[in-house]
Amino acid sequence: GQQVMQIPQYQHVQEGEDFTTYCNSSTTLSNIQWYKQRPGGHPVFLIQLVKSGEVKKQKRLTFQFGEAKKNSSLHITATQTTDVGTYFCAGDSSARQLTFGSGTQLTVLP
Amino acid sequence: DTAVSQTPKYLVTQMGNDKSIKCEQNLGHDTMYWYKQDSKKFLKIMFSYNNKELIINETVPNRFSPKSPDKAHLNLHINSLELGDSAVYFCASSQGASPLHFGNGTRLTVT
Numbered sequence: 001g002q003q004v005m006q007i008p009q010y011q012h013v014q015e016g017e018d019f020t021t022y023c024n025s026s027t028t029l030s031n032i033q034w035y036k037q038r039p040g041g042h043p044v045f046l047i048q049l050v051k052s053g054e055v056k057k058q059k060r061l062t063f064q065f066g067e068a069k070k071n072s073s074l075h076i077t078a079t080q081t082t083d084v085g086t087y088f089c090a091g092d093s094s095a096r097q098l099t100f101g102s103g104t105q106l107t108v109l110p
Numbered sequence: 111d112t113a114v115s116q117t118p119k120y121l122v123t124q125m126g127n128d129k130s131i132k133c134e135q136n137l138g139h140d141t142m143y144w145y146k147q148d149s150k151k152f153l154k155i156m157f158s159y160n161n162k163e164l165i166i167n168e169t170v171p172n173r174f175s176p177k178s179p180d181k182a183h184l185n186l187h188i189n190s191l192e193l194g195d196s197a198v199y200f201c202a203s204s205q206g207a208s209p210l211h212f213g214n215g216t217r218l219t220v221t
Contacts, residue, residue, distance in 0.1 A: 033209055042200060043153070045209040086151050092207060100153040 002027050004091045006101030014109050019076040021104035023089035031092045032065055032072045037103075038085040079108045113137070116201045116213035123191055124221055131186045131216045133201030142184035143210070144176060145200040153200075159184050188218075196220045 003026040013019050023032065031050045035043040047056055049065035049072060056063045062075045072089055089101040116133040123129055135142060141160040147153050157176045158165045164176065173189045188195060201213040 031207075035210075037151075042212040042215050043210070044212070048209060088153065090210075098155070098210070100155075103151045103153070105151060 002091065002093050002097065002099045004089060004099045004101040006089055006104060008104055009102060010105050010107075012107045012109060013079050015081060016078050019079050019083070019106055021074050021087050021089075021106075023072045023074075023091070023101050025070045025091045025099075027070070027091075027093055029069050029091040029093060032069075033090045033092065033098070034063060034072075034074055035088045035090060035100075036085050037088065041085075043088060076106075079106075081108050081110055084108050114201055114203050114211050114213040116199075116216055118216060119214065120217050120219075122219045122221065125191055125193060127191050128187070128189045129191060129218075130188070131199055131201075131218075133184050133186070133213055135182055135201075135203040135211070137203055137205070137211060139203035139205045139208075139211070140181060141204050141206070142178065142181075143202040143204075144184065144186050145202060145212075147198045147200060147215075149197070156186075157184075191218075191220045193220050 005024045007022050033048045034046040037043045047063050052069050053067045054065040060077045064073045086103045086105045088103045090098050092098050114135045143158045144156040145153050146156055156167050156170045159178045175187045178184045196219050198215045198217050200215050202210040204210050
């Protein structure tokens with residue numbers, strides 16, 4: 001079955017440092033979605049990437065979808081304490097089955 | 111408010127008991143889901159339900175049974191609870207292949 005690997009599992013950064021999480025799928029994806037879960041909260045949709053090589057930005061967050069549509073990354077520039085949480089990628093195969101990565105738990109030290 | 115709402119928020123029970131978690135969405139979505147999140151934050155899909163078609167994750171024990179009285183509700187019934195069932199259970203909904211909207215979660219603790 002489809003597998004989505006995400007690294008790193010944990011990341012501690014000093015406030016102001018950059019952060020990146022990477023996602024790799026065992027199969028080609030029709031699209032990839034990113035979610036953020038604050039501590040004690042529920043996953044909240046951030047963005048969806050559909051096209052090969054697509055890059056999207058949301059303020060300090062930059063999302064990329066690989067040319068082969070099998071990998072993706074989320075980069076946060078100059079982290080803030082409000083960025084704390086777990087970031088999940090979720091790959092959607094052509095079978096319309098969403099598979100979540102294992103998540104990256106981000107801690108931002110003030 | 112438009113949302114996915116699930117109850118209860120916390121559920122503490124003893125091994126062997128039967129319990130239910132309820133979920134309702136007023137977003138008009140056609141697909142609803144149950145996800146289990148363990149202590150390491152792994153999100154695993156348990157069930158999806160679309161237009162009376164139930165898709166079951168084969169790794170889910172048959173002690174877990176979803177029930178959908180209508181398109182806006184998907185409840186989860188759990189028989190003979192075990193210690194390993196302790197987790198946070200999230201209900202979610204979507205319209206077709208659109209992104210998921212999650213409920214606030216139910217933290218189940220089995221003692």
